[in-house]
Amino acid sequence: MARKKIALIGGGQIGGILALIGTQKEIGDIVVLDIPQVEGMVKGKALDIMELRPHDGYDANITGTSNYADIKDSDVVVITAGVPRKPGMTRDDLLAVNLKIITDVANNVKKYAPNAFVIVVSNPLDAIVYAFYKVSGFPKNRVIGMAGALDSGRFRAFIAMETGLSTQDVSCVVLGGHGPTMVPLPRLATVGGVPIDKLLSQDKIDAIVKRTREAGTEIVKLLGNGSAFFSPAASIMEMVESYLKDKKRVIPSAALCEGEYDVNGYFIGVPCVIGCNGIEQILEIDLNSDEKAALKNTVDHVKKVVEETEL
């Protein structure tokens, strides 16, 4: 069986780490595409990774390019093209510039990789994934936004850090938009099946929820230039693997809701089953009244940003 082909549109911080992890996991041949002005940078990263392969015996190929013809017939496309935040900026501040970029990217992906499963990462995520969907005309099961995997991963990390227990045994879900209005659900968070309110005080849980909502900003402030890239890359890879290996993992992701959670026509973070058919199912959770109100708040915010796209 021929190797799968994975195109990374945007070979910056996240794209570079993603290329490395993808090579180490041998997910397939990887093509990293960026703008002509930085073609040397992606070619250099790709060649560096090609030369890393003998150390652990990886065989898949990785190339850098600025020519869309090179992504032809990719099975998976991951889009990180765009600009990241600087300290003091919100994700929404990126809309105008990243909207222009996603329009160009969507037209090219439609032309060269019309059957790909597309994972959008660029911010503001919920609006940019919506824009990709509108411009490309791809079916809704093949367009997904990466946010919940990262947000719930951060939630899991903080629970593990506070309890001192293994990250492996922490399970939790975050719903809603990718920003401070997101809805972590501590009521459903467990460590090895034990609800977290048996392990942590309410004050600690509240602090973890707050930190999860602000986790991206915490890193933007520390880095001083750009936003998180290691954990986003790992989050994307979970989604790529679930698709390529038909794992049917349940990963919170931005998906087009058409009635689910009373949302119609918007991409919102919801638990998605990801398998060989892309988004195979959106799982619904019975929310209590506070959680419903929080979800309504985040959906209202997403709608406002999406309306600004005028798509």
Ligand code: APR
């Ligand atoms: N086509 C392809 N690549 C592009 C385009 C375009 N039209 N415009 C910009 N890029 C490239 C940039 O040249 C850069 O190499 O996208 C890359 C983005 O990389 P970084 O600036 O390092 O940003 P990164 O940290 O990887 O984040 C990318 O993901 O989390 C979000 O908010 C973040 O929107 C940002 C995106």
